[in-house]
Amino acid sequence: KQEVTQIPAALSVPEGENLVLNCSFTDSAIYNLQWFRQDPGKGLTSLLLIQSSQREQTSGRLNASLDKSSGRSTLYIAASQPGDSATYLCAAPTSGTYKYIFGTGTRLKVLA
Amino acid sequence: NAGVTQTPKFQVLKTGQSMTLQCAQDMNHNSMYWYRQDPGMGLRLIYYSASEGTTDKGEVPNGYNVSRLNKREFSLRLESAAPSQTSVYFCASSYRLGGGGDTQYFGPGTRLTVL
Numbered sequence: 001k002q003e004v005t006q007i008p009a010a011l012s013v014p015e016g017e018n019l020v021l022n023c024s025f026t027d028s029a030i031y032n033l034q035w036f037r038q039d040p041g042k043g044l045t046s047l048l049l050i051q052s053s054q055r056e057q058t059s060g061r062l063n064a065s066l067d068k069s070s071g072r073s074t075l076y077i078a079a080s081q082p083g084d085s086a087t088y089l090c091a092a093p094t095s096g097t098y099k100y101i102f103g104t105g106t107r108l109k110v111l112a
Numbered sequence: 113n114a115g116v117t118q119t120p121k122f123q124v125l126k127t128g129q130s131m132t133l134q135c136a137q138d139m140n141h142n143s144m145y146w147y148r149q150d151p152g153m154g155l156r157l158i159y160y161s162a163s164e165g166t167t168d169k170g171e172v173p174n175g176y177n178v179s180r181l182n183k184r185e186f187s188l189r190l191e192s193a194a195p196s197q198t199s200v201y202f203c204a205s206s207y208r209l210g211g212g213g214d215t216q217y218f219g220p221g222t223r224l225t226v227l
Contacts, residue, residue, distance in 0.1 A: 034216065043202055043218035089154070099170055102155040
């Protein structure tokens, strides 16, 4: 059964810092992996989707990498801003399905 | 283009009452999902519908039923609500389930309290 873990659970950094959020998964037979952002009291917003054939995906200041062999994905945020403060979640499907398992997220606070 | 909409936004029920959560998307997506989010447990998939006319169980389907009314609408029904069903419920949709899969778009959520 797929298990998704995110470390750290919470992170506080000064504005301008580059940072890395980690996601690990136990079952590497996945079609893709997704990263989401959730603001307090809101729904999830998709940030990046990495297909299993890709090693990384970029959108603006965000870069996500995928290493299926080690069961890891990282989300890199460059030059962090207070507006980046949110909870970041990753989701990987159970092997051979599209039933996504979510991590419990990393709560990020960027201090001005 | 409203994306994914959910009604109601908030609901309080007494144990044993029933209710239906409504979800609609206007993006012509084929696949739709229902999740619940509980503190410390992340999001968990309740049911999903790969395409109109099909539904399948997710991780935590007990106590729930779903209906894919048409391509746009996917409802979640609690027949006899229990306090353990107190949660925030999210509906999501994606263009396709097959191939490499697609980005999921989420609604704003329904906050349900069962007393």
